[in-house]
Amino acid sequence: MKKVLIDCDPGIDDALALALAAGSPDLDVVGVTTVGGNVDLELTTANALALREFLDLGDVPVTPGSAGALLHRTVRAGHVHGATGLGDVVLPAPVRPLSDGHAVDFIMDALRAAPGEITLIAVGPLTNIALAVRREPRVVEWARELVIMGGSYTRGNHNPAAEFNMLADPEAAAIVFEAGWQVRQLGLDVTLSALVTTDVLDRMRPLGRLSELLVPAAQFYGVVTAEGGPAIHDACAVAYVLDPSLFTCVPAVVNVETMGTYTRGMTVTDFNLRGREANALVATSVDVKGFWDLVLGAYGRLGRR
Ligand code: BDR
Numbered sequence: 001m002k003k004v005l006i007d008c009d010p011g012i013d014d015a016l017a018l019a020l021a022a023g024s025p026d027l028d029v030v031g032v033t034t035v036g037g038n039v040d041l042e043l044t045t046a047n048a049l050a051l052r053e054f055l056d057l058g059d060v061p062v063t064p065g066s067a068g069a070l071l072h073r074t075v076r077a078g079h080v081h082g083a084t085g086l087g088d089v090v091l092p093a094p095v096r097p098l099s100d101g102h103a104v105d106f107i108m109d110a111l112r113a114a115p116g117e118i119t120l121i122a123v124g125p126l127t128n129i130a131l132a133v134r135r136e137p138r139v140v141e142w143a144r145e146l147v148i149m150g151g152s153y154t155r156g157n158h159n160p161a162a163e164f165n166m167l168a169d170p171e172a173a174a175i176v177f178e179a180g181w182q183v184r185q186l187g188l189d190v191t192l193s194a195l196v197t198t199d200v201l202d203r204m205r206p207l208g209r210l211s212e213l214l215v216p217a218a219q220f221y222g223v224v225t226a227e228g229g230p231a232i233h234d235a236c237a238v239a240y241v242l243d244p245s246l247f248t249c250v251p252a253v254v255n256v257e258t259m260g261t262y263t264r265g266m267t268v269t270d271f272n273l274r275g276r277e278a279n280a281l282v283a284t285s286v287d288v289k290g291f292w293d294l295v296l297g298a299y300g301r302l303g304r305r
């Protein structure tokens with residue numbers, strides 16, 4: 001059983017990533033921390049709290065973190081995820097409260113208490129992770145691995161150069177990539193292959209109560225067609241932890257552009273190491289059929305509960 005701590009900004013695809021974790025008996029979710037990203041922190045936190053109960057995540061602590069980027073003005077993606085962050089899905093109001101404290105403390109304390117055991121999965125802007133690294137550099141040694149959804153070596157989505165999670169806090173992303181660990185990076189290069197097609201959507205429909213989240217969320221997120229549909233980016237990071245063999249990964253030196261007028265937030269990726277140590281293991285392809293079998297298998301287990 002792998003222990004994971006998920007830092008997120010739900011967010012439609014964050015919700016689908018949490019659902020994948022919740023439906024995977026091989027994962028032990030030790031905590032969910034939130035960050036302002038797709039929508040404001042109050043909303044990402046409220047969504048995480050509602051998802052914990054809807055997805056049957058038990059007593060997993062949900063701890064709020066950073067509201068905004070380290071340095072620059074806030075960027076949001078409400079136009080993609082809807083005003084609340086979950087499209088037009090309205091989840092039952094949660095009964096249990098938020099945990100006290102701050103996400104950055106939670107991350108440091110959890111990793112300190114179990115060195116080498118917990119995989120950090122970050123699927124929002126990297127503000128909390130960067131602050132944890134600055135407050136306690138040993139989190140880099142204590143984490144079993146850091147797996148992120150973010151960046152790309154070929155393109156952006158928020159603009160031609162930058163992927164949203166990187167653009168939302170480029171300084172934080174730069175700190176995280178420079179921290180001394182080998183970041184497992186699931187970027188747009190692979191996540192844009194994990195599309196909710198009509199076939200995938202049809203496999204989500206019979207999943208009982210869970211389908212009331214999955215189907216409208218996916219439909220809100222993008223137009224579903226036989227050839228393509230919305231990408232559920234964040235689920236790729238959880239899928240990687242569950243089965244890394246689904247992805248081809250290549251070591252690289254990744255630097256995050258923090259100053260470019262047109263390229264701020266770009267992950268400048270050099271696969272030619274020239275003797276340097278790789279600070280990232282970058283996913284370059286995904287077994288799409290294997291990915292959906294894994295994801296829909298987990299959703300099926302959760303839907304049958
Ligand atoms: C990433 O940005 C957010 O909008 C999504 O939740 C995902 O984490 C995709 O670029």
Ligand code: CA
Nearest residue numbers: 011014123124
């Ligand atoms: Ca996200």
